[in-house]
Amino acid sequence: MVEPPKPVLLSGGNPQIPKGEGDGPVQAYIAAMPGWKSAAWARLDALIARAVPGVRKAVKWNSPFYGAPDALPGHWFLSIHCYARYIKIAFFDGAALDPVPPVASKSGTTRYFHIHEDDRVDEAGFAEWIRQASRLPGEKM
Numbered sequence: 001m002v003e004p005p006k007p008v009l010l011s012g013g014n015p016q017i018p019k020g021e022g023d024g025p026v027q028a029y030i031a032a033m034p035g036w037k038s039a040a041w042a043r044l045d046a047l048i049a050r051a052v053p054g055v056r057k058a059v060k061w062n063s064p065f066y067g068a069p070d071a072l073p074g075h076w077f078l079s080i081h082c083y084a085r086y087i088k089i090a091f092f093d094g095a096a097l098d099p100v101p102p103v104a105s106k107s108g109t110t111r112y113f114h115i116h117e118d119d120r121v122d123e124a125g126f127a128e129w130i131r132q133a134s135r136l137p138g139e140k141m
Contacts, residue, residue: 007032010062014082017059025059033082036117041080041087044115047123048078051130060141068134075138078130087115092139097132110139 007028008016015032017025030042045064049055054069058076065076081088094101094111103112113129115121 009034012083013037014062016062019058019060021056021058023057026057026064029059029062029064033087037082037087040115040121044121044123044126047127048130051127052134055134065141067138071138072140074140076141077133077136077138085116089113089115091129091133093133093136096136097129101129 009032010016013034015029015034017029017032019025026045030038030045032038033041048066052066052068056067056069056071058065058067060079063079063081066078067076071077077092079090079092081090089101089112090105091097091101091111091113093109094105095109097111101111101113103114105112113126
């Protein structure tokens, strides 16, 4: 049996995954995340699916995107990007969340949450951010 080729990791360790709509490309991205990041994001991806039944998923620009099931086409509330030392979660309308995610952005209302290897994520708090973010208009991309 021939194993499929391993995905290329771009600068900083972000997997290079072909763009695509649906859960399949997102799961391919998660599987290709290096080290601890794969298991950490798999757990949070499942939490997102539970918090927002019918969540839309896609991979664009080598990053997973998440959209509310009833959002306008092309509108997304969250994306992630894999860096060498952490996972960067972008809440596109994050300034409207309560509490506001901790890392500011230079781009309007976007706020970030970073996860490092030894961090313990408050999954109940994260799920609440997800529920709140999914009810906002999201970012058109």
